Amino acid sequence: MTVTHYQAPLSFVAEPGGVLQGRIRVTGDKSISHRAIMLGAIAQGCTEISGFLEGEDCLATLQAFRAMGVPIEGPVDGRVRVHGVGLRGLQAPAQPLDMGNSGTSMRLLTGLLAGHGLAAVLVGDSSLMRRPMRRVTDPLARMGAQIATADNGNPPLNIHAGHALQGIEYVMPMASAQVKSSILLAGLYAQGTTCVTEPAPTRDHTERMLQGFGYPLRREGPKVCLEGGHALQATAIDVPGDISSAAFFMVGASIAKGSELLLEHVGINPTRTGVIDILRLMGADIELLNVREAGGEPVADIRVRSAPLHGVDIPEALVPLAIDEFPAIFIAAACAHGKTVLTGARELRVKESDRIQVMADGLQTCGVAAQPTEDGMVITGGPLQGGEIHSHGDHRIAMAFAMAALAAQGRLLIHDCANVNTSFPGFAELARHTGVRLLTREGA
Ligand code: S3P
Numbered sequence: 001m002t003v004t005h006y007q008a009p010l011s012f013v014a015e016p017g018g019v020l021q022g023r024i025r026v027t028g029d030k031s032i033s034h035r036a037i038m039l040g041a042i043a044q045g046c047t048e049i050s051g052f053l054e055g056e057d058c059l060a061t062l063q064a065f066r067a068m069g070v071p072i073e074g075p076v077d078g079r080v081r082v083h084g085v086g087l088r089g090l091q092a093p094a095q096p097l098d099m100g101n102s103g104t105s106m107r108l109l110t111g112l113l114a115g116h117g118l119a120a121v122l123v124g125d126s127s128l129m130r131r132p133m134r135r136v137t138d139p140l141a142r143m144g145a146q147i148a149t150a151d152n153g154n155p156p157l158n159i160h161a162g163h164a165l166q167g168i169e170y171v172m173p174m175a176s177a178q179v180k181s182s183i184l185l186a187g188l189y190a191q192g193t194t195c196v197t198e199p200a201p202t203r204d205h206t207e208r209m210l211q212g213f214g215y216p217l218r219r220e221g222p223k224v225c226l227e228g229g230h231a232l233q234a235t236a237i238d239v240p241g242d243i244s245s246a247a248f249f250m251v252g253a254s255i256a257k258g259s260e261l262l263l264e265h266v267g268i269n270p271t272r273t274g275v276i277d278i279l280r281l282m283g284a285d286i287e288l289l290n291v292r293e294a295g296g297e298p299v300a301d302i303r304v305r306s307a308p309l310h311g312v313d314i315p316e317a318l319v320p321l322a323i324d325e326f327p328a329i330f331i332a333a334a335c336a337h338g339k340t341v342l343t344g345a346r347e348l349r350v351k352e353s354d355r356i357q358v359m360a361d362g363l364q365t366c367g368v369a370a371q372p373t374e375d376g377m378v379i380t381g382g383p384l385q386g387g388e389i390h391s392h393g394d395h396r397i398a399m400a401f402a403m404a405a406l407a408a409q410g411r412l413l414i415h416d417c418a419n420v421n422t423s424f425p426g427f428a429e430l431a432r433h434t435g436v437r438l439l440t441r442e443g444a
Contacts, residue, residue, distance in 0.1 A: 009444040012398060012414040012428065014405030015437035016386065020253040022434050023262035026246045028053035028078060028239040030423050031177070032267070032297065034061045034104050035209050036237045037072070038112060038185070040082030041065040042090070043213055045234030049080040052239055056422040057102035064109060067093040068118070084234050087188065088116065096121040096156070101128055101352060101393075101422045104178055107136045108206075110157055111182030114145035115189025115228075119161035127352050127393055129155050136182040139170050143186055143194070167192035167228065174347065175320040177202035177271075180224070184210070184217075187226050195225040200320045203271045205297070212237070212296045238295040240267035245424045246302060247275045247325040248399045252436060253304035254284045255335040256406035261434060262289075263302040270298075274322025278329055282309040282336055311338035311381060319345050327400035330359045333379040334368040335407045342376035352419070353394035362389040362401055366408065386410020395419045399427055402438050415444055 033053040038061065040047030052058065054075050062080070066072055069091035074080040090113075099105040099122055106122050110133070113120050123129070134153035141147065146160040167190040170183055180196045184206055187194025199222070207224055210217055213232035218225045246263045253261040268276075268288060276286055285307040288300040309332055319342075322329065326348055333340035348355040356372045363370035367385040371378040386408055391397040398417040405412045417440070420427050431438050 007418040008442060009416070010418040011441045011443060012402050012417045013439045013441055014402050014412040014414065016405055016408045016410055018256055018406050018435045018437045020249065020256050020259040020261045020406070020434045020436070023264055024249070024430055024434060025264045026241040026249070026266065026430070027055065027424055027426065029242040029267050030055065030057060030244065031104065031203055031205050032209070032239045033058040034108065035205055036239060037061045037065055037080070037082060038108060039209055039213050039232055040084055040234065041070040042087050042112070043084035043232035043234045044086050045084055047082040047084060047234040048236045049082065050078055050238050052078045052080045053242065054078065055425050056100050057105060060098065060100040060102050061105045061109070064093070064097045064099070064105065067095065067097060084232070087231060090116055090118060092118045092161070093120050096123045099124040099128060101125050101419055103128060103131055106155065106157065107133070107178040107182045108185060110136050110147065110159065111140060111185040113159050114140045114143070114147060115165050115186040117162050118159070120159045122155060122157040122159070124155055132350055133157055135174065135176065135179050139168065139179070139183050140186055143168050143190055145186065165190035167194040169195045171197045172199060175200040175202050176347070177206070181206040184224065184226060188228055190228040193225055193227050195223055197223040200317065201271055202320050203269065205269070208296045236295070240294055240297055240299040241265050243267050243272050243275065244324045247328045248403050249434065250275065250279060250284070250286060250302065250304050251328040251332045252403040252406050254279060254306055254309060254332060255403070256435070257306050259304070259306040261304050263304070265299055266302050268298050268300045271321055274318040275325035275329060277318055278312070278314055278322055279332060281312045282332060283307050284309060309336035311336045311340040313341045316344035323347060324396065327355055327359055327396040328403065330363065330370070330377065330379060331400050331404045334363050334366070334370065334381055334384060334404065336381040338381060340379045340381070343373070344375055346375040351394070353392040353397060355394065355397065358390070358392050358394060358397050359400070362397065365389060366404065384408040386412055389414045391416045393419050395423050399424065402431060402436060405438070406436060
Protein backbone atom coordinates (compact mmCIF):
# COMPACT_ATOMS: atom_id res chain seq x y z
CA MET A 1 0.00 0.00 0.00
CA THR A 2 1.63 3.26 -1.05
CA VAL A 3 0.35 6.79 -0.91
CA THR A 4 2.26 9.50 -2.73
CA HIS A 5 3.25 12.45 -0.58
CA TYR A 6 4.50 15.44 -2.44
CA GLN A 7 5.90 18.39 -0.59
CA ALA A 8 7.84 21.19 -2.22
CA PRO A 9 11.38 20.77 -0.89
CA LEU A 10 12.59 23.46 1.48
CA SER A 11 15.96 24.34 3.01
CA PHE A 12 16.91 26.69 5.83
CA VAL A 13 19.84 29.03 5.50
CA ALA A 14 20.87 30.19 8.97
CA GLU A 15 23.52 32.90 9.20
CA PRO A 16 25.67 32.89 12.32
CA GLY A 17 25.05 35.11 15.35
CA GLY A 18 22.03 37.09 16.52
CA VAL A 19 20.27 37.95 19.75
CA LEU A 20 16.73 36.83 20.68
CA GLN A 21 14.37 39.42 22.04
CA GLY A 22 10.69 40.19 22.48
CA ARG A 23 7.58 38.33 23.48
CA ILE A 24 6.04 35.64 21.32
CA ARG A 25 3.35 33.00 21.38
CA VAL A 26 4.29 29.67 19.85
CA THR A 27 1.68 27.53 18.09
CA GLY A 28 -0.71 25.23 19.93
CA ASP A 29 0.23 21.98 21.60
CA LYS A 30 0.34 19.10 19.13
CA SER A 31 -0.55 16.32 21.57
CA ILE A 32 -3.51 18.23 22.99
CA SER A 33 -4.75 19.28 19.53
CA HIS A 34 -4.83 15.66 18.32
CA ARG A 35 -6.73 14.52 21.39
CA ALA A 36 -9.21 17.40 21.21
CA ILE A 37 -10.30 16.27 17.72
CA MET A 38 -10.41 12.58 18.67
CA LEU A 39 -12.39 12.95 21.87
CA GLY A 40 -14.58 15.73 20.41
CA ALA A 41 -15.48 13.40 17.53
CA ILE A 42 -16.75 10.59 19.78
CA ALA A 43 -18.43 12.89 22.31
CA GLN A 44 -22.06 13.94 22.45
CA GLY A 45 -22.51 17.59 21.46
CA CYS A 46 -20.29 20.25 19.95
CA THR A 47 -16.71 20.66 21.17
CA GLU A 48 -15.26 24.13 20.61
CA ILE A 49 -11.48 24.17 20.33
CA SER A 50 -9.35 27.31 20.39
CA GLY A 51 -5.59 27.50 19.92
CA PHE A 52 -5.69 24.36 17.72
CA LEU A 53 -2.38 23.59 16.03
CA GLU A 54 -2.93 23.96 12.29
CA GLY A 55 0.11 21.82 11.52
CA GLU A 56 0.03 18.91 9.08
CA ASP A 57 0.04 16.24 11.80
CA CYS A 58 -3.09 17.51 13.54
CA LEU A 59 -4.74 18.27 10.20
CA ALA A 60 -4.21 14.59 9.29
CA THR A 61 -6.16 13.63 12.41
CA LEU A 62 -8.87 16.16 11.59
CA GLN A 63 -9.20 14.89 8.00
CA ALA A 64 -9.38 11.29 9.18
CA PHE A 65 -12.41 12.04 11.35
CA ARG A 66 -14.06 13.99 8.53
CA ALA A 67 -13.52 10.91 6.38
CA MET A 68 -15.37 8.92 9.04
CA GLY A 69 -18.40 11.18 8.89
CA VAL A 70 -17.71 13.68 11.68
CA PRO A 71 -18.81 17.23 10.80
CA ILE A 72 -15.91 19.53 11.66
CA GLU A 73 -15.86 23.29 11.06
CA GLY A 74 -12.56 25.08 10.69
CA PRO A 75 -9.80 25.47 11.51
CA VAL A 76 -10.03 29.24 11.26
CA ASP A 77 -7.39 31.07 13.30
CA GLY A 78 -7.01 28.05 15.56
CA ARG A 79 -10.76 27.68 16.12
CA VAL A 80 -12.39 24.34 15.37
CA ARG A 81 -15.91 23.08 16.06
CA VAL A 82 -16.27 19.33 16.24
CA HIS A 83 -19.84 18.03 16.09
CA GLY A 84 -19.48 14.81 18.04
CA VAL A 85 -21.18 11.69 16.71
CA GLY A 86 -21.06 9.73 19.98
CA LEU A 87 -18.95 6.77 21.00
CA ARG A 88 -20.27 4.48 18.24
CA GLY A 89 -21.22 6.99 15.57
CA LEU A 90 -18.17 6.88 13.28
CA GLN A 91 -18.59 5.56 9.74
CA ALA A 92 -16.14 3.26 7.99
CA PRO A 93 -13.81 5.35 5.80
CA ALA A 94 -14.08 4.72 2.07
CA GLN A 95 -10.33 5.19 1.49
CA PRO A 96 -7.18 4.41 3.49
CA LEU A 97 -6.67 7.04 6.18
CA ASP A 98 -3.46 8.95 5.50
CA MET A 99 -1.71 9.90 8.73
CA GLY A 100 1.15 11.70 6.94
CA ASN A 101 4.18 12.01 9.25
CA SER A 102 2.19 11.59 12.46
CA GLY A 103 2.90 8.68 14.79
CA THR A 104 0.43 10.06 17.31
CA SER A 105 -2.42 10.04 14.79
CA MET A 106 -1.69 6.50 13.71
CA ARG A 107 -1.18 4.92 17.12
CA LEU A 108 -4.05 6.63 18.91
CA LEU A 109 -6.48 6.15 16.06
CA THR A 110 -5.61 2.45 15.88
CA GLY A 111 -6.70 2.01 19.50
CA LEU A 112 -9.86 4.00 18.99
CA LEU A 113 -10.88 2.20 15.80
CA ALA A 114 -9.97 -1.26 17.10
CA GLY A 115 -12.61 -0.82 19.74
CA HIS A 116 -15.20 0.89 17.59
CA GLY A 117 -15.44 -2.12 15.30
CA LEU A 118 -14.80 -0.35 11.98
CA ALA A 119 -12.71 -1.66 9.14
CA ALA A 120 -9.99 0.81 8.21
CA VAL A 121 -6.54 0.95 6.67
CA LEU A 122 -3.99 3.41 8.06
CA VAL A 123 -1.01 4.60 6.01
CA GLY A 124 1.53 7.41 6.22
CA ASP A 125 4.54 9.03 4.63
CA SER A 126 7.90 7.29 4.12
CA SER A 127 9.04 8.09 7.69
CA LEU A 128 5.84 6.84 9.33
CA MET A 129 5.83 3.71 7.15
CA ARG A 130 9.14 2.78 8.82
CA ARG A 131 7.98 3.20 12.43
CA PRO A 132 7.20 0.33 14.82
CA MET A 133 3.50 -0.40 15.37
CA ARG A 134 3.54 -3.72 17.25
CA ARG A 135 3.87 -1.73 20.43
CA VAL A 136 0.16 -0.95 19.94
CA THR A 137 -1.08 -3.85 17.84
CA ASP A 138 0.22 -6.52 20.28
CA PRO A 139 -1.66 -5.25 23.35
CA LEU A 140 -4.72 -4.44 21.23
CA ALA A 141 -4.68 -8.04 19.93
CA ARG A 142 -4.69 -9.20 23.54
CA MET A 143 -7.90 -7.21 23.97
CA GLY A 144 -9.38 -9.09 20.99
CA ALA A 145 -8.65 -6.74 18.09
CA GLN A 146 -7.57 -8.01 14.69
CA ILE A 147 -5.04 -5.71 13.11
CA ALA A 148 -2.57 -6.71 10.41
CA THR A 149 0.76 -4.92 10.03
CA ALA A 150 3.44 -5.38 7.40
CA ASP A 151 5.74 -8.36 8.16
CA ASN A 152 8.21 -6.20 10.04
CA GLY A 153 5.49 -4.69 12.27
CA ASN A 154 5.41 -1.42 10.32
CA PRO A 155 2.37 0.20 8.65
CA PRO A 156 0.12 -0.14 6.75
CA LEU A 157 -2.26 -1.13 9.52
CA ASN A 158 -5.27 -3.06 8.41
CA ILE A 159 -7.94 -2.94 11.11
CA HIS A 160 -10.64 -5.57 10.78
CA ALA A 161 -14.22 -4.81 11.74
CA GLY A 162 -16.48 -6.33 14.28
CA HIS A 163 -14.26 -7.73 17.01
CA ALA A 164 -15.59 -7.09 20.49
CA LEU A 165 -12.86 -6.11 22.92
CA GLN A 166 -12.21 -7.19 26.51
CA GLY A 167 -10.50 -4.96 29.03
CA ILE A 168 -6.94 -5.90 29.97
CA GLU A 169 -4.31 -5.15 32.59
CA TYR A 170 -1.35 -3.98 30.55
CA VAL A 171 2.10 -3.25 31.92
CA MET A 172 3.92 -1.27 29.26
CA PRO A 173 7.45 -2.40 28.38
CA MET A 174 8.45 1.17 27.40
CA ALA A 175 7.49 4.65 28.61
CA SER A 176 5.15 5.72 25.81
CA ALA A 177 2.17 8.04 26.00
CA GLN A 178 1.10 6.92 22.56
CA VAL A 179 0.86 3.30 23.62
CA LYS A 180 -0.88 4.20 26.89
CA SER A 181 -3.37 6.40 25.04
CA SER A 182 -4.04 3.85 22.32
CA ILE A 183 -4.98 1.19 24.86
CA LEU A 184 -7.09 3.58 26.92
CA LEU A 185 -9.00 4.67 23.81
CA ALA A 186 -9.64 1.01 22.94
CA GLY A 187 -10.71 0.55 26.57
CA LEU A 188 -13.56 3.05 26.05
CA TYR A 189 -15.16 0.36 23.88
CA ALA A 190 -14.11 -2.75 25.80
CA GLN A 191 -16.12 -4.96 28.12
CA GLY A 192 -15.01 -4.44 31.70
CA THR A 193 -11.99 -2.55 32.95
CA THR A 194 -8.81 -1.64 31.11
CA CYS A 195 -5.72 -0.71 33.13
CA VAL A 196 -2.37 0.50 31.86
CA THR A 197 0.73 0.73 34.05
CA GLU A 198 3.68 2.78 32.84
CA PRO A 199 7.33 2.19 33.79
CA ALA A 200 7.89 5.96 34.12
CA PRO A 201 5.51 8.93 33.92
CA THR A 202 4.65 10.02 30.37
CA ARG A 203 2.46 12.85 29.13
CA ASP A 204 -1.02 12.50 30.60
CA HIS A 205 -3.10 14.64 28.25
CA THR A 206 -5.38 11.72 27.36
CA GLU A 207 -6.24 11.09 31.00
CA ARG A 208 -6.82 14.78 31.74
CA MET A 209 -8.92 15.32 28.65
CA LEU A 210 -11.05 12.21 29.18
CA GLN A 211 -11.86 13.62 32.62
CA GLY A 212 -12.59 16.99 31.01
CA PHE A 213 -15.14 15.21 28.79
CA GLY A 214 -16.72 13.76 31.94
CA TYR A 215 -15.38 10.24 31.42
CA PRO A 216 -14.68 8.44 34.72
CA LEU A 217 -11.17 7.08 35.18
CA ARG A 218 -8.97 6.11 38.11
CA ARG A 219 -5.32 7.02 38.48
CA GLU A 220 -3.31 5.16 41.10
CA GLY A 221 0.37 6.07 40.86
CA PRO A 222 1.74 4.62 37.63
CA LYS A 223 -1.55 2.89 36.81
CA VAL A 224 -4.61 4.30 35.07
CA CYS A 225 -7.88 2.37 34.74
CA LEU A 226 -11.17 2.96 33.00
CA GLU A 227 -14.33 1.02 32.26
CA GLY A 228 -15.80 0.82 28.79
CA GLY A 229 -19.16 2.12 27.70
CA HIS A 230 -19.58 5.53 29.34
CA ALA A 231 -20.44 8.61 27.29
CA LEU A 232 -18.20 11.63 26.65
CA GLN A 233 -19.83 15.05 26.93
CA ALA A 234 -18.62 17.81 24.58
CA THR A 235 -16.66 20.61 26.19
CA ALA A 236 -14.59 23.69 25.35
CA ILE A 237 -10.84 23.22 24.95
CA ASP A 238 -8.31 26.04 25.05
CA VAL A 239 -5.09 24.53 23.68
CA PRO A 240 -1.99 26.10 25.28
CA GLY A 241 1.23 26.82 23.39
CA ASP A 242 3.38 23.74 22.78
CA ILE A 243 6.33 23.45 25.18
CA SER A 244 8.00 21.26 22.55
CA SER A 245 7.92 24.21 20.14
CA ALA A 246 8.86 26.70 22.86
CA ALA A 247 11.91 24.52 23.63
CA PHE A 248 13.71 25.69 20.48
CA PHE A 249 13.37 29.29 21.64
CA MET A 250 14.39 28.38 25.20
CA VAL A 251 17.61 26.93 23.85
CA GLY A 252 18.10 29.77 21.34
CA ALA A 253 17.69 32.48 23.98
CA SER A 254 19.97 30.58 26.38
CA ILE A 255 22.86 30.26 23.91
CA ALA A 256 22.63 33.68 22.17
CA LYS A 257 24.43 36.16 24.43
CA GLY A 258 22.39 39.20 25.45
CA SER A 259 19.02 37.54 24.78
CA GLU A 260 15.84 37.98 26.76
CA LEU A 261 12.67 36.37 25.45
CA LEU A 262 9.18 35.94 26.86
CA LEU A 263 7.22 32.92 25.63
CA GLU A 264 3.56 33.51 26.39
CA HIS A 265 0.88 30.99 27.37
CA VAL A 266 2.93 27.80 27.17
CA GLY A 267 1.66 24.49 28.57
CA ILE A 268 3.70 23.39 31.58
CA ASN A 269 2.05 20.08 32.33
CA PRO A 270 4.54 18.40 34.72
CA THR A 271 4.77 15.40 32.38
CA ARG A 272 6.25 17.73 29.73
CA THR A 273 8.61 20.04 31.61
CA GLY A 274 11.74 17.87 31.56
CA VAL A 275 13.32 20.33 29.11
CA ILE A 276 13.08 23.15 31.65
CA ASP A 277 14.58 20.96 34.38
CA ILE A 278 17.45 19.81 32.16
CA LEU A 279 18.27 23.30 30.88
CA ARG A 280 18.18 24.65 34.43
CA LEU A 281 20.56 21.88 35.55
CA MET A 282 22.87 23.15 32.80
CA GLY A 283 22.71 26.66 34.23
CA ALA A 284 19.94 28.19 32.06
CA ASP A 285 18.08 31.24 33.35
CA ILE A 286 14.43 30.26 32.88
CA GLU A 287 11.59 31.69 34.95
CA LEU A 288 7.93 30.71 34.99
CA LEU A 289 5.67 33.72 35.33
CA ASN A 290 1.93 34.02 35.80
CA VAL A 291 1.37 30.28 36.35
CA ARG A 292 -2.31 29.52 35.83
CA GLU A 293 -4.70 26.84 34.59
CA ALA A 294 -6.41 26.69 31.19
CA GLY A 295 -8.78 23.89 30.24
CA GLY A 296 -7.43 21.37 32.75
CA GLU A 297 -3.78 22.03 31.85
CA PRO A 298 -1.28 24.26 33.70
CA VAL A 299 0.16 27.13 31.63
CA ALA A 300 2.69 29.91 32.22
CA ASP A 301 4.64 32.65 30.52
CA ILE A 302 8.27 31.58 30.30
CA ARG A 303 11.06 34.13 30.51
CA VAL A 304 14.45 33.04 29.23
CA ARG A 305 17.65 35.06 29.52
CA SER A 306 20.96 33.96 28.05
CA ALA A 307 23.33 32.30 30.52
CA PRO A 308 26.57 30.34 30.39
CA LEU A 309 25.70 26.63 30.20
CA HIS A 310 27.70 23.69 31.52
CA GLY A 311 27.56 19.99 30.71
CA VAL A 312 25.55 17.58 32.89
CA ASP A 313 24.71 13.92 33.28
CA ILE A 314 21.04 14.01 32.32
CA PRO A 315 18.98 12.16 34.96
CA GLU A 316 17.24 9.22 33.28
CA ALA A 317 14.01 10.00 35.11
CA LEU A 318 13.76 13.21 33.06
CA VAL A 319 14.06 11.45 29.70
CA PRO A 320 10.37 10.61 29.09
CA LEU A 321 9.44 14.09 30.33
CA ALA A 322 11.61 15.68 27.62
CA ILE A 323 11.43 13.01 24.93
CA ASP A 324 10.71 15.37 22.03
CA GLU A 325 13.13 18.06 23.16
CA PHE A 326 16.45 16.22 22.79
CA PRO A 327 17.33 17.69 19.40
CA ALA A 328 17.17 21.15 21.04
CA ILE A 329 18.86 19.94 24.25
CA PHE A 330 21.73 18.47 22.20
CA ILE A 331 22.32 21.93 20.72
CA ALA A 332 22.42 23.39 24.24
CA ALA A 333 24.94 20.68 25.19
CA ALA A 334 27.09 21.50 22.16
CA CYS A 335 27.21 25.13 23.34
CA ALA A 336 27.88 24.23 26.97
CA HIS A 337 31.18 24.09 28.78
CA GLY A 338 32.18 20.47 29.39
CA LYS A 339 30.58 17.11 28.82
CA THR A 340 26.89 16.19 28.69
CA VAL A 341 25.92 12.53 28.92
CA LEU A 342 22.52 11.18 27.93
CA THR A 343 21.56 7.55 28.64
CA GLY A 344 18.25 5.68 28.74
CA ALA A 345 16.91 7.35 25.61
CA ARG A 346 16.76 4.47 23.13
CA GLU A 347 13.29 5.66 22.08
CA LEU A 348 14.96 8.53 20.24
CA ARG A 349 16.06 6.03 17.62
CA VAL A 350 12.45 5.36 16.51
CA LYS A 351 11.11 8.91 16.26
CA GLU A 352 10.48 10.73 12.95
CA SER A 353 14.16 9.96 12.28
CA ASP A 354 16.85 8.18 14.30
CA ARG A 355 17.42 11.31 16.38
CA ILE A 356 20.57 9.98 18.05
CA GLN A 357 22.34 9.28 14.77
CA VAL A 358 21.01 12.24 12.81
CA MET A 359 21.85 14.77 15.55
CA ALA A 360 25.31 13.24 16.11
CA ASP A 361 26.01 13.45 12.36
CA GLY A 362 24.92 17.10 12.24
CA LEU A 363 26.91 18.09 15.32
CA GLN A 364 30.01 16.35 13.99
CA THR A 365 29.59 18.30 10.75
CA CYS A 366 29.74 21.45 12.91
CA GLY A 367 32.98 20.22 14.49
CA VAL A 368 31.44 19.25 17.82
CA ALA A 369 32.59 16.08 19.61
CA ALA A 370 29.29 14.18 19.66
CA GLN A 371 29.51 10.45 20.26
CA PRO A 372 26.30 8.49 19.68
CA THR A 373 25.69 5.51 21.96
CA GLU A 374 23.06 2.81 21.73
CA ASP A 375 20.69 4.67 24.07
CA GLY A 376 21.96 8.23 24.12
CA MET A 377 24.87 10.52 23.34
CA VAL A 378 28.00 12.02 24.84
CA ILE A 379 28.59 15.60 23.77
CA THR A 380 31.58 17.75 24.66
CA GLY A 381 30.72 21.40 24.16
CA GLY A 382 32.95 23.49 21.92
CA PRO A 383 32.89 26.02 19.10
CA LEU A 384 30.35 25.29 16.37
CA GLN A 385 31.47 25.66 12.79
CA GLY A 386 29.13 26.25 9.88
CA GLY A 387 28.29 23.45 7.48
CA GLU A 388 25.61 21.48 5.67
CA ILE A 389 23.13 19.61 7.79
CA HIS A 390 20.73 16.87 6.68
CA SER A 391 17.59 16.86 8.77
CA HIS A 392 16.23 13.69 7.09
CA GLY A 393 12.79 15.23 6.93
CA ASP A 394 12.62 15.46 10.72
CA HIS A 395 11.00 18.73 11.79
CA ARG A 396 12.72 18.89 15.17
CA ILE A 397 16.20 18.31 13.72
CA ALA A 398 15.67 21.20 11.29
CA MET A 399 14.47 23.61 14.01
CA ALA A 400 17.24 22.61 16.44
CA PHE A 401 19.98 23.42 13.91
CA ALA A 402 18.27 26.68 12.95
CA MET A 403 18.80 27.73 16.60
CA ALA A 404 22.37 26.36 16.64
CA ALA A 405 23.34 29.06 14.13
CA LEU A 406 22.91 31.66 16.91
CA ALA A 407 26.12 30.33 18.47
CA ALA A 408 27.89 29.15 15.32
CA GLN A 409 30.89 30.69 13.60
CA GLY A 410 29.66 30.06 10.08
CA ARG A 411 26.49 29.64 8.04
CA LEU A 412 24.38 26.52 8.47
CA LEU A 413 22.64 25.20 5.40
CA ILE A 414 19.93 22.80 6.59
CA HIS A 415 18.37 20.47 4.05
CA ASP A 416 14.96 18.81 3.98
CA CYS A 417 13.02 21.21 6.24
CA ALA A 418 9.50 21.09 4.72
CA ASN A 419 8.26 18.89 7.55
CA VAL A 420 8.64 21.76 10.01
CA ASN A 421 5.04 22.36 8.94
CA THR A 422 3.98 19.14 10.64
CA SER A 423 4.37 20.65 14.10
CA PHE A 424 5.27 24.32 13.81
CA PRO A 425 3.85 26.20 10.83
CA GLY A 426 5.28 29.73 10.79
CA PHE A 427 8.44 28.71 12.66
CA ALA A 428 10.84 30.46 10.29
CA GLU A 429 8.92 33.75 10.38
CA LEU A 430 8.62 33.66 14.17
CA ALA A 431 12.29 32.81 14.56
CA ARG A 432 13.23 35.72 12.29
CA HIS A 433 10.94 38.02 14.24
CA THR A 434 12.80 37.23 17.47
CA GLY A 435 16.26 37.68 15.92
CA VAL A 436 17.33 34.39 14.33
CA ARG A 437 19.04 35.13 10.99
CA LEU A 438 17.04 32.50 9.17
CA LEU A 439 16.01 32.39 5.54
CA THR A 440 14.05 29.73 3.76
CA ARG A 441 14.98 28.54 0.29
CA GLU A 442 12.89 26.46 -2.05
CA GLY A 443 14.64 23.29 -3.07
CA ALA A 444 16.17 20.36 -1.25
C1 S3P B 1 3.17 11.85 21.94
C2 S3P B 1 3.96 10.98 22.64
C3 S3P B 1 5.41 10.84 22.42
C4 S3P B 1 5.98 11.98 21.59
C5 S3P B 1 5.10 12.35 20.42
C6 S3P B 1 3.72 12.76 20.90
C7 S3P B 1 1.73 11.93 22.24
O1 S3P B 1 5.64 9.63 21.74
O2 S3P B 1 7.27 11.65 21.12
O3 S3P B 1 5.67 13.43 19.71
O4 S3P B 1 1.06 12.89 21.84
O5 S3P B 1 1.23 10.99 22.91
P1 S3P B 1 5.83 8.24 22.54
O6 S3P B 1 4.63 8.05 23.33
O7 S3P B 1 6.00 7.20 21.48
O8 S3P B 1 7.08 8.44 23.35
